[in-house]
Amino acid sequence: MDERTSAILAKYPRGHRDCLIPILQDIQEFFGYLSEASLVEVGRYLDLPAGKIFGLATFYNQFRFEPAGRYHIRLCHGTSCHVSESARIIRELEKILGIRPGQTSRDGMFSMELVACMGACHLAPLIQVNEVHHTSIKPEDLKDIIDSYIHGEEE
Amino acid sequence: MFVKIEVNNKLIKARKGETIMSALESNGIMIPSICAMKDFTPTGACRMCVVEIEGKQGLVPSCSEPVNEWMKIKTHSPRVIRSRKTIVELLLSNHPDDCLYCDRNGSCELQGLAEDLNVRERRIVGKKNKYKLDHSSPAIVRDPAKCILCGRCVRMCDERLAVFTLDFINRGNSTIIGTACNKDLNFSNCISCGQCIMVCPTGALFEKDCLPEVEDALHNSDKNVIIQYDPSVGVALAEEFGLKPGKDISGLIHAALRKIGFDKVFDTSFAADLVTTELSHQLVARKKQKVKKPLLSSCCPAWIKFAEQSCTDILSDISSCKSPQQMLGAVIKTVYPGISGFDPGSIFSVAVTPCTAKKFEAQREEMTKKGLSDIDAVLTTRQLARLIKLYGIDMSQVEPEIADEPYGVRSSSGKLFGCAGGMTESVMRTLPWAAGGKDPEPSRIAELRGIKGKKEAVLKIGKTSYKFAVISGLANALPVLETIRAGTCDYDFIEIMACAGGCINGGGQPIGADENVVKARMKALYGLDEKEIIRLAQKNPKICELYDDFLGGPLSEKSRDVLHTTYSVRKVLL
């Protein structure tokens, strides 16, 4: 059993199924995603089958099941971004990276996540790559943004 | 307590607390449904069963709404029918147009609903579901594209089996049914019992096909193709040919199999007698050694897989006896060549079973020795029906025949194995002899009959008494397993069957059986026992011959080598 997972679990009473979501949130916050092993461990701790936990966790957008990429891209699709056509941004980025929200590219470089609102509505639509915000962007800008990260790594 | 409700302008009586649907059904009004399952908690998910209730704004699902005094209900108003029809049209809009090639063509509930609701044109066009077929399991195939998300498989697996393999994954229109971490079935904790197949309304779940292999063997003149069939097949196959449930047609099966071209036709009940003999001696030995924990049965391969995943602490308490199918398979490949002159490598051994987990069992590593598998192919009852139709055999014109010697000879105890409790009843008839005493007069052990999830019986032999429990429906085993762990279980033997009612209700049996059909099949097996002359396993002359000529005796070194097996811990996502 992973000690770090145990430490998280120890904060919650054993067998209390109502703690499931907070536990999953803590694990995701710490590891960046929910691994297979962690689902099994949570299941043992709460006496829940892993399949049921997976079913519940996939219901929510907030949980990921793959480790994040070196560049984790969060795309806002809150109301303001939505009216500024963030859907096109999402589609374009999916095309460029060949992955969907929740997934990580095979080389482990990029991952995508949809978030509800990043609190910067006046700069909509926007994305956040690790700690950097790219604001008021158009779908056409995405290629350059992604390329800049790829080149950054090559140097 | 009764209440009066008004249905389609007529007063009818309903039991207080029952659902509208059940009240309507007892009054001869059929309501279409998809997600509802008898004896399970209703979920009200599919809305197929809606009715109009005066004073209520929306339509109400009748499967989950209880009746109320003076409710005024319309069951087939234009609004209701339109709504039901739209649901079917929506379900069809993304459904693969694959009916002709579908495993469930002809027994699909979605087809049935479309027909009943007179859906005869495509009004709603949607994007077709596209998912890959999951072929990974040796027993069960999943075709998620055909899933209509009714959730019946999920509830079956959770509530009856307590295995929890399946669940809804994702949300909204990306919802699918899948296993933990959406792995292929083979990597999941699925125990292959096939009960999900029995409740799936469509072709989203079905058993692995192995008819082509069997046909190839039949057409290969170098092969000696031997077939055995399970007692539960004999009393259920008739349903596939439109006959009344509860008719034993074993005699016709023998004849049909010979017409198809099988070289030898044997009866798995023979090996059930062998299991009874071995198991009884194990029980006597355990009692002598004063083992405190009960011996657990090993005939149900689904239960065995469950134990290997989730009961790893009590694996050593499971009887080492192979299941009847595997015992006979092993005898056919090791002993029978000496009798028949067949080269072991030329034998292609087929088993017909009411079970999908037997497909899994047959390919277990432990069931192959020196490159020879005990069993080469496993067909379900449904697949046998297909084979018979494929070979153009008219079952109404077949004359009954008897099975081949030596392994077609069986006691009627062997037949009882099909019902949960039958194995125990059979062992109780043999135990006195195994303990060195006299044979009992076999009598009906009423406590062990019927479809209850847990049954108990006690047998006294001299001063020693043996306590038995029979569990069917795997979820019912959990409390008993806990008492074993706690050291408070005082049974000597526990028979555990994954499927409710035992093999007779297995995942390979004809689709669409309700409780009455299952009871009729059981009655047929018990009926065989009453008419029989040889009713004890140890009185089966061919069993005696096998021990005398080859095995030496029960639990001998040879017996252990051929008839017994081992279990090991299985790592799956739990």
Ligand code: SF4
């Ligand atoms: S697989 Fe079959 S039983 Fe399960 S949800 Fe889909 S349609 Fe229903």
Ligand code: FES
């Ligand atoms: S049968 Fe009533 S809602 Fe599905």
